[in-house]
Amino acid sequence: MFDPLHPCSEQIIIEDIAHALSFLCRANGHFKSFYSVGQHCINCAREASARGYSKRVQLGCLLHDGSEAYLSDVTRPVKEELPRYLTIERPLQEAIWNKWLTPALTQEEEDQIFEIDDALLYNEFVALMDTALIEPTPVLCAPAQFHFVDFETTKQEYLKLFYLLTA
Numbered sequence: 001m002f003d004p005l006h007p008c009s010e011q012i013i014i015e016d017i018a019h020a021l022s023f024l025c026r027a028n029g030h031f032k033s034f035y036s037v038g039q040h041c042i043n044c045a046r047e048a049s050a051r052g053y054s055k056r057v058q059l060g061c062l063l064h065d066g067s068e069a070y071l072s073d074v075t076r077p078v079k080e081e082l083p084r085y086l087t088i089e090r091p092l093q094e095a096i097w098n099k100w101l102t103p104a105l106t107q108e109e110e111d112q113i114f115e116i117d118d119a120l121l122y123n124e125f126v127a128l129m130d131t132a133l134i135e136p137t138p139v140l141c142a143p144a145q146f147h148f149v150d151f152e153t154t155k156q157e158y159l160k161l162f163y164l165l166t167a
Contacts, residue, residue, distance in 0.1 A: 007091065028074075044113070061113050
C-alpha cells in the first residue's frame, strides 16, 4: 500500500516504479502504437548519457516520471490546468528523487533533465503521430527507440539502467 498524498520514502520501491511505468502509455494512449512511460524514461537517461551529462542527471532522467507510477500519466496541457494535481505530483516526485539523489538536484540539473524530456517529447510526436510540436527541431544525440517494447523487457531494462546508475 502506498499513499501518494503522503509519500513515505521507505514505501517507494524501484521495482514498483519500473513495473508501473512499463504498463503506462505515453500521450494518454493516442500514439500510433504502444510506447510506455518506462521506454520514455529509458530514452531520456540514454540521451543524458550521450550528451555527457553526469550520472546524477542520467538517474534523474530515468526517475523524472516516477510519480506517474503512483498517480498515472496526465498529458501536459491538461496537467497545467490541474493545480491540485501539481501540488500532489511535485512533493511525490521530489520524494522519489531524494530517495536516490542526495544531495537534492540543483536547478541546473533539473533544467538539463527537462530539456531532455522536451526533446524526447518532440521526437516522440514526430515518430509516433507525424506531428511537429515546435520549431526548431530539438536534436537527439542518442538513437531513441520509439517502437513497441514488451512490458517485461521495458521493466528489466529500466531496472538494469537504474542499478547501473546507482552502483
